[in-house]
Amino acid sequence: MSTRKRRMSPREYGKREDLLIEVTVNAKTDDAEGSFSTPTEFVRAAFDKVLEKVEVESDIKERLFEAYLSAHQAGSPHEERKAVTAHLVGTKWRWSWLDEWIDRFNFENEWPPSFFPYREFLEKRNSYRVAPTNVSESLYLFTVKELRAWLKENEIKVRPCRKRQELEVAMIEAVPWERFCDVALEQYQRNEATRRATFNEKKEEARCNLLTHTITALAYQLRRRSPSREIEGWTWIIQPDDTSFARAAAKNFNEGQSETFPPYYPGDGSYIKHVRKEKMGKELQ
Structure with a gap:
């Protein structure tokens, strides 16, 4: 007897902690919140966590971190993307977390806006011109x-x-x-x-851009939720056109049912911010 894969409801997706990034950083910093770059300890923690699901040679991984950290400290997202692309394109690296989410997006037929550039490459991967016959x-x-x-x-x-x-x-x-x-x-x-x-090459660049964004986003969120900032009022803000299961994950966080925060999937554009109680209702609308 065959078994059929059951479609999960958005609410169920939001409660699936195994789909999310779980990481704890025991670090404190006196950096001002307005500082542009994220302290090294948070960058290192985010990099290591995201790279757990990336298959690449260990020596490349360490060189990649140094290049990425240098670009991040310089405050240049463009240089961050260049650093990651320069070290990974052509190395046959694999990112299992990305592959898992692509399968989920395909199964649910629901894609987040940040995936549109990369999705175009997925849809055209088998396209080619037929050899001429006259x-x-x-x-x-x-x-x-x-x-x-x-x-x-x-x-x-x-x-x-x-x-x-x-x-x-x-x-x-x-x-x-x-x-x-x-x-x-x-x-x-x-x-x-x-x-x-x-x-x-362009497909690899798009994949590297998703990886770069995920590392940067996680480092930033780790910094904001660091032990030195343990105060109430953190709110998960998502993009208006994000997926239903991302909205469910944010709802669980905002209602206190989950401690896991974004990025929810590779390239996730959502974030957490501190909202005063009197403004929280407006932020969640």
């Missing part, structure tokens, strides 16, 4: 200069053409596919290899 289908692979050079090299004369469209029509009429197919298929393979390499 002259007409292959002409897009070449520039006008390349087409004219090929005609000259192969001593094929066509009527005078000033525009690309005219040249293409002339070649379709005058060039047999048997003479053009070898060079066309070679060019197709080169173009596909370049396109796929560019696609994979």
Whole structure:
């Protein structure tokens, strides 16, 4: 008898603590809350926690931390992303936490706004152009200069053409596919290899951006909830168009049913802030 995976309600998702990041930092700091960078102990704790679910060589991991920390202390999100991308792209690293959440988003058919750039790569991962089967289908692979050079090299004369469209029509009429197919298929393979390499590089950059954001967000939240700031009134603020299960997790936190705080999923844009009691009702609306 087969078993069917049951769709969880948003409320149930919000109570699934195993889906969230659990981390405790025994650190105190006298840094002013308005300071731009997060103290090193919180950055280290966030980095180590997030990287628990990342498979990458240990020496790369430590170099990555030093580069990320330097960029973070300089107060540059752009440099943070560059540091992570430079150390991870091309290393075949895996992030199981990201993979788990992608499965959940697919199953629920509900994606958070921060995933839209990366989701585009997931949807296009198997897309490719079909290899050309005639002259007409292959002409897009070449520039006008390349087409004219090929005609000259192969001593094929066509009527005078000033525009690309005219040249293409002339070649379709005058060039047999048997003479053009070898060079066309070679060019197709080169173009596909370049396109796929560019696609994979941009996909990796998008994945690195999610990782960078998650580390930075967790470090910031750890700092805000550090032992030196144990005061009531912390409120989990989510994006208006976030997922239903992220809203449920925030509701559990705000009602005192959970001590786990964001990021809820990779790239989560929600955050916690301290709200005075008289303003809390307005913040939660």
